[in-house]
Amino acid sequence: MIKAKKSLGQNFLIDPIILNKIVELVNIKNKAVLEIGPGTGNLTDYILKKKPKKLIVIEKDNFLAFNLQSKFNEQINIINKDVLEINELLLCEEKLIVFGNLPYNISTEILSKWVTNINNKFWFDTLILMFQKEVADRIIAKFNTPNYGRLSILSNWKLNIKKILDVDPESFSPKPKIKSTILLFVPKNNFHKIKDPKNLEKITRIFFSHRRKMLKKPFNQVFNGDQKILEKLNFNLNMRPQNLDYETYYKLAQEYEKLTS
Numbered sequence: 505m506i507k508a509k510k511s512l513g514q515n516f517l518i519d520p521i522i523l524n525k526i527v528e529l530v531n532i533k534n535k536a537v538l539e540i541g542p543g544t545g546n547l548t549d550y551i552l553k554k555k556p557k558k559l560i561v562i563e564k565d566n567f568l569a570f571n572l573q574s575k576f577n578e579q580i581n582i583i584n585k586d587v588l589e590i591n592e593l594l595l596c597e598e599k600l601i602v603f604g605n606l607p608y609n610i611s612t613e614i615l616s617k618w619v620t621n622i623n624n625k626f627w628f629d630t631l632i633l634m635f636q637k638e639v640a641d642r643i644i645a646k647f648n649t650p651n652y653g654r655l656s657i658l659s660n661w662k663l664n665i666k667k668i669l670d671v672d673p674e675s676f677s678p679k680p681k682i683k684s685t686i687l688l689f690v691p692k693n694n695f696h697k698i699k700d701p702k703n704l705e706k707i708t709r710i711f712f713s714h715r716r717k718m719l720k721k722p723f724n725q726v727f728n729g730d731q732k733i734l735e736k737l738n739f740n741l742n743m744r745p746q747n748l749d750y751e752t753y754y755k756l757a758q759e760y761e762k763l764t765s
C-alpha cells in the first residue's frame with residue numbers, strides 16, 4: 505500500500521469509468537504521448553492499452569518513479585524530475601498528446617508555463633488535463649461572469665478549451681475534499697501576437713488589481729488616458745475589468761508593446 509504525499513498533491517484516480525473516458529477522448533494509437541505525474545500508474549496502464557508509439561512520463565516522487573520503472577520496464581520513458589523544470593521542447597521530435605491528473609498545488613503554474621513558453625511552435629497537439637473544479641471554472645470563464653480574470657485571459661490566448669466533465673471526489677484515493685474537472689486544450693491556428701507574455705501578465709495584473717473598481721485608474725496608469733486607444737478598442741472607463749473580453753486584453757498588451765518599444 506502506497507502512502508500518498510499531500511505535499512505532492514497525490515490523489516490517485518481509481519475510477520475505471522473515468523480512466524477509460526480520458527483515454528477515449530483522442531486517438532493515441534501510434535502517437536507520442538506524455539503523462540505528467542503518473543503516480544501509481546493507473547492512467548499509465550490505460551494509455552498503454554491504446555498502443556501509443558511512445559510514452560514519456562514525468563514524475564517528481566523518487567519512490568513512485570522507481571515503482572513505475574519496475575512495473576512498466578521499457579514500455580515507458582521515465583523522467584524523475586519536477587515538471588516545472590523541464591524544457592518540453594527537448595522531449596520529443598514529434599508533437600505530443602499530453603495527459604495529466606495534475607498536482608493541484610501547481611496546476612495553474614504548469615498551464616501558465618506552457619502558454620507562455622510557446623512561441624510560434626507548439627510542442628503538443630492536445631492537452632487533456634484534470635484540475636480542481638474551481639480552477640477549471642476560472643480557466644474557461646467568459647467575460648462578464650464572476651470567475652473571469654487573469655487565468656481565463658492567459659489560458660484562452662493561444663488555446664481552444666473544451667470542458668469534458670466534472671469528476672467526483674469518490675473517483676480518487678485518497679478522496680480530495682473538492683470536485684475536479686477534465687479540460688481538453690488544442691492550439692489555436694491564429695492568435696494575437698504579443699512579443700513578451702510578461703506584458704499580457706502585467707496589463708491583466710494592473711487592470712484586475714481592483715476587480716470592482718472602474719477602469720479609469722488602471723487605464724490612466726498604463727496608457728496615460730490615451731483616447732485613441734479607447735476608441736480603437738471600443739470601451740469606456742466606466743466599465744470594470746471583467747467587462748472587457750479576452751481579445752481586448754490581447755490588444756491592450758499589443759498597444760502597451762507599441763508604447764514601450
Ligand code: SAM
Nearest residue numbers: 512515516517541542543564565586587605607
Ligand atoms: N496520475 C496519477 C493518477 O491519476 O492516479 C496521479 C495524479 S496525482 C493528482 C499528481 C501526481 O503528480 C503525483 O504522482 C505526484 O507525485 C506528481 N507530482 C507532484 N508534483 C510534481 C512535479 N512538480 N513534477 C512532476 N510530478 C509531480
